[in-house]
Amino acid sequence: MTDYDVLRVFCAPNGGYGNELGVVRDGSVLPERSDRQAFAAKLGFSETVFVDDPERGVVDIYTPTLRLPFAGHPCVGTAWLLDVPELVTPAGVVGARQDGEFSWIEARPEWAPPRTLRQYATAAEVDALPVPEPGTWIYAWAWEDEAAGRVRARAFPGRDDGIDEDEATGAAALLLTAELNRALNITQGKGSQLLTAPQPNNWIELAGRVTLET
Template sequence: MRRFSQVDVFSDEPFRGNPVAVVHDANGLSDEDMARFARWTNLSETTFLLPPVDPTADYRLRIFTPSEELPFAGHPTIGSAHAWLEAGGRSSSATEIVQECGAGLVRLRQGAALAFAAPPLLRSGPVDAEDRQAIARALALEESQVRDLAWIDNGPGWVGVLLEDAAAVLAVRPDWNAFGRWNIGVVGPHPDGAECAVEVRAFCPGVGVAEDPVTGSLNAGIAQWLAGDRLPTSYVAAQGTVLGRTGRVHVDRVGDTVWIGGSATTAISGQVELGR
């Protein structure tokens, strides 16, 4: 039997964020064991905590969606770090945790809430005309409604779409038949003085999740694209509104480093029998 946690991430309200399933002490599990369990949990991500290979890391994390393994994902990083600390994990630093994952080493800042330093983008820059048209079709939008697009891929393959405002983001009703391979993040500003600076939505049916409730990796990519230019260097993003969630992602850009933080609360804890 292995220790198991299910952690709600990015909301101060119980069961209104994004859950991640975390299996502790995952040594001895095969790739298929992990993939099978991730399919069974049917959450956007399931993670497995392992001893690090890199001596500078505190633990190693493998991240699975119901259909594939990811090199990095945001809310699983915060949720898994929370579960690791709650289980007695101790970092050599009083202020930081170092996670090893498929994307390399990811730093997490400890404080009132955990926050991770966004890894470098694997792909960035403009989207070509053919892809712009395909993305607009997938979102069931006219191209004129799209203010800007950019590749903001830090592992899951994100392309970012900037709309006029938060209301336009909330009004999106994708054409799933036209979606194909895309993982699309949509962002639009709230009015000045609102609780949150932007509204964000994440569409990723290619990895088995039509719309992800609250997405750390996407918000990291958006901040690397827009923070300090068309968005403030520090702000709060709302996500999950259409799904009945109250996701709140705290973004802080310090120089070239983007920190993505938020609440994490263990909702379920127990044991799971895996790897027989």
């Protein structure tokens, strides 16, 4: 049996909600990509991380169906778990820091996979959306308070792998922050919270609360 931790990333202020993440701290137990893909599919989380070097923060990220060069909530959660100053992903080096209750990473929006950002007039419209048919990856959002940078969002991966809605999606938050060019406080899914802040030279900081379940 392969040992792994289960985290919840981008939790609400009360510690609830958040997106589950599987982390295999000793990636050497499953060195082959095909075995890692099969294990990620077996666990069924939106992403599973394999740590190849815990001191340097070298990580390998998988959804149930594919390998990702970068993903937001896996990096936020794994940086918190390993307590390292950076993570090394196939996309590039991700800066990391801890600030009180929040785990922060710094990444580039071009590392994020393509997402369709779809704005709605009100948060109530976003709340009422049904899950669309598989196909396009949609990040539905609306302003809750534009002056304060508060956003209501839901994410629909559009994949046929049993994950109809992603509870908290850091990569999409990076893309929305880049498009709006401002700091955001995002409530996604059932109540997860994501914070973002643009930085110089097209870097964006992304933060959330992380809890360890097992």
